[in-house]
Amino acid sequence: xxxxxxxxxxxxxxxxxxxxxxxxxxxxxxxxxxxxxxxxxxxxxxxxxxxxxxxxxxxxxxxxxxxxxxxxxxxxxxxxxxxxxxxxxxxxxxxxxxxxxxxxxxxxxxxxxxxxxxxxxxxxxxxxxxxxxxxxxxxxxxxxxxxxxxxxxxxxxxxxxxxxxxxxxxxxxxxxxxxxxxxxxxxxxxxxxxxxxxxxxxxxxxxxxxxxxxxxxxxxxxxxxxx
Amino acid sequence: xxxxxxxxxxxxxxxxxxxxxxxxxxxxxxxxxxxxxxxxxxxxxxxxxxxxxxxxxxxxxxxxxxxxxxxxxxxxxxxxxxxxxxxxxxxxxxxxxxxxxxxxxxxxxxxxxxxxxxxxxxxxxxxxxxxxxxxxxxxxxxxxxxxxxxxxxxxxxxxxxxxxxxxxxxxxxxxxxxxxxxxxxxxxxxxxxxxxxxxxxxxxxxxxxxxxxxxxxxxxxxxxxxxxxxxxxxxxxxxxxxxxxxxxxxxxxxxxxxxxxxxxxxxxxxxxxxxxxxxxxxxxxxxxxxxxxxxxxxxxxxxxxxxxxxxxxxxxxxxxxxxxxxxxxxxxxxxxxxxxxxxxxxxxxxxxxxxxxxxxxxxxxxxxxxxxxxxxxxxxxxxxxxxxxxxxxxxxxxxxxxxxxxxxxxxxxx
Numbered sequence: 081x082x083x084x085x086x087x088x089x090x091x092x093x094x095x096x097x098x099x100x101x102x103x104x105x106x107x108x109x110x111x112x113x114x115x116x117x118x119x120x121x122x123x124x125x126x127x128x129x130x131x132x133x134x135x136x137x138x139x140x141x142x143x144x145x146x147x148x149x150x151x152x153x154x155x156x157x158x159x160x161x162x163x164x165x166x167x168x169x170x171x172x173x174x175x176x177x178x179x180x181x182x183x184x185x186x187x188x189x190x191x192x193x194x195x196x197x198x199x200x201x202x203x204x205x206x207x208x209x210x211x212x213x214x215x216x217x218x219x220x221x222x223x224x225x226x227x228x229x230x231x232x233x234x235x236x237x238x239x240x241x242x243x244x245x246x247x248x249x250x251x252x253x254x255x256x257x258x259x260x261x262x263x264x265x266x267x268x269x270x271x272x273x274x275x276x277x278x279x280x281x282x283x284x285x286x287x288x289x290x291x292x293x294x295x296x297x298x299x300x301x302x303x304x305x306x307x
Numbered sequence: 308x309x310x311x312x313x314x315x316x317x318x319x320x321x322x323x324x325x326x327x328x329x330x331x332x333x334x335x336x337x338x339x340x341x342x343x344x345x346x347x348x349x350x351x352x353x354x355x356x357x358x359x360x361x362x363x364x365x366x367x368x369x370x371x372x373x374x375x376x377x378x379x380x381x382x383x384x385x386x387x388x389x390x391x392x393x394x395x396x397x398x399x400x401x402x403x404x405x406x407x408x409x410x411x412x413x414x415x416x417x418x419x420x421x422x423x424x425x426x427x428x429x430x431x432x433x434x435x436x437x438x439x440x441x442x443x444x445x446x447x448x449x450x451x452x453x454x455x456x457x458x459x460x461x462x463x464x465x466x467x468x469x470x471x472x473x474x475x476x477x478x479x480x481x482x483x484x485x486x487x488x489x490x491x492x493x494x495x496x497x498x499x500x501x502x503x504x505x506x507x508x509x510x511x512x513x514x515x516x517x518x519x520x521x522x523x524x525x526x527x528x529x530x531x532x533x534x535x536x537x538x539x540x541x542x543x544x545x546x547x548x549x550x551x552x553x554x555x556x557x558x559x560x561x562x563x564x565x566x567x568x569x570x571x572x573x574x575x576x577x578x579x580x581x582x583x584x585x586x587x588x589x590x591x592x593x594x595x596x597x598x599x600x601x602x603x604x605x606x607x608x609x610x611x612x613x614x615x616x617x618x619x620x621x622x623x624x625x626x627x628x629x630x631x632x633x634x635x636x637x638x639x640x641x642x643x644x645x646x647x648x649x650x651x652x653x654x655x656x657x658x659x660x661x662x663x664x665x666x667x668x669x670x671x672x673x674x675x676x677x678x679x680x681x682x683x684x685x686x687x688x689x690x691x692x693x694x695x696x697x698x699x700x701x702x703x704x705x706x707x708x709x710x711x712x713x714x715x716x717x718x719x720x721x
Contacts, residue, residue, distance in 0.1 A: 129715055132625070134624075134625060134714040135713075154629070154630045154710075155629045158624065158627050158629040159627070159629075161624070161625060161627045162626065162627020167625045167626070173618070173625075175622070177316070177319040178315075182312075186623070186626055187626045187627055190623075190626060190627040190629070190632065195311065195312075238627070
């Protein structure tokens with residue numbers, strides 16, 4: 081599903097070049113639940129951005145669902161993001177002036193799905209994450225865990241193949257974190273490929289495969305023993 | 308365009324920043340309002356002056372004589388120059404480019420004009436049949452003076468509408484006889500003049516009759532002719548021909564403007580037209596300048612809005628928003644704000660102009676150089692088009708900036 085071959089990426093810091101990714105080779109099969117671990121500055125977020133087509137890489141090849149993702153136009157990139165990828169962010173990133181239902185429906189808006197259809201589907205997904213009664217509440221009225229569940233529903237609604245989550249539990253307490261992880265597991269069982277970036281060990285251990293990154297290279301891979 | 312979600316978002320942004328939106332919208336409103344007021348007032352001025360010209364044929368040239376003021380050919384100054392019937396004939400036969408021509412003989416003083424027991428005094432003027440075209444008159448009852456009247460020195464008159472109102476309250480004027488200074492005349496028509504009311508308070512008789520009845524011999528007081536659609540240059544050439552002809556005949560200097568006074572309406576009308584074209588261009592420049600100030604304001608606010616919504620734009624892009632959909636979002640907002648605000652300004656501007664127009668008409672305020680301030684449909688349409696373009700201009704830069712925001716922004720946690 082995701083195939084990275086010798087991906088390199090550097091940023092210009094002043095006159096110097098800062099190499100963030102120094103040749104990443106990674107293959108993730110469809111249906112996997114993978115976590116990427118690393119300390120801050122290790123390049124794990126940059127890697128996620130590249131996989132999410134939010135950032136470009138300097139050299140190497142990146143295949144998403146067997147499509148080479150390279151030198152895309154903005155419009156094409158938007159299309160792939162919309163059809164193949166679902167995002168979950170640490171700070172939820174719900175639009176504050178839209179209620180839960182409208183937030184979930186937003187990706188379908190960009191697919192030009194009619195308003196009635198997308199609201200109907202959004203309601204189904206909200207029901208799936210257990211927030212049907214909260215559909216018409218604004219994000220400001222929801223707790224952190226609820227917001228993240230809305231965000232997950234939003235990531236799922238376009239029927240993306242891959243869900244990318246950047247520190248999805250970073251802003252949540254332990255109990256809520258575990259609930260969110262349970263939700264990810266459930267979604268994974270339904271066949272989605274999920275990639276979670278985290279620096280929390282216990283979160284990483286709730287996934288099926290842990291990839292550790294340090295200084296821009298993959299240093300270790302581990303299959304955790306289920307606690 | 309009619310996408311509920313976009314409207315919802317515009318509504319949201321406006322609601323979030325009520326004062327800010329109001330202030331920027333106001334500057335656009337004000338700009339359009341001023342433009343409309345300026346153009347309306349300019350039009351009023353133009354209509355006022357145009358009306359002054361409309362009293363008479365715009366393409367006419369007026370010739371009258373006076374006393375010489377320059378010594379010429381051994382003759383001293385102060386000689387009286389008297390125009391004669393022969394001058395009328397000369398102009399008719401020798402000068403090229405004359406369309407309609409009349410000469411006029413003023414029956415000296417105002418005559419008491421009587422019909423049965425009603426009487427009043429009006430000025431009585433002897434004219435040629437072509438006079439109708441020069442004064443912009445129209446015989447709406449009966450007919451105008453014709454060649455036969457002239458030839459036979461008939462005692463016939465055409466009277467102005469006001470004269471008819473005064474002398475003939477209920478009876479028909481045409482066909483009846485009126486008494487002018489003791490001589491009976493048959494009314495053959497009633498005219499209406501394109502000019503103001505005073506122009507309708509006169510009486511015209513054939514010039515031959517006037518000369519015979521009031522000791523005019525073959526004297527005339529002035530001549531007046533039109534030059535068709537001659538250009539300013541052509542009209543000036545005709546003026547030169549007339550001057551040459553008359554100066555040659557009466558032996559005075561061609562440049563002596565007191566001996567022969569010539570008023571060229573073609574030249575003056577063109578000068579007036581040029582002046583008002585200039586004024587209109589100037590008004591548009593001032594108005595557009597004011598609107599530009601408004602546009603810059605809107606643009607500025609939109610840039611701030613884009614800045615504030617950077618993160619949101621990033622999220623949208625991560626969810627699959629195309630650059631064009633982002634551009635559309637901001638462009639639409641700018642167009643809506645400038646469009647609505649401008650429309651309000653347009654309406655209130657036109658409203659005020661119409662109110663002034665109505666008030667002036669209602670209370671019969673007559674000022675010589677200001678009349679019917681108005682906004683033509685074309686001008687209003689132009690202003691509306693300008694607004695939409697203005698909105699697009701105001702929104703374009705911020706929208707472009709918004710569409711260039713990279714979605715990584717959304718992932719960057721502060």
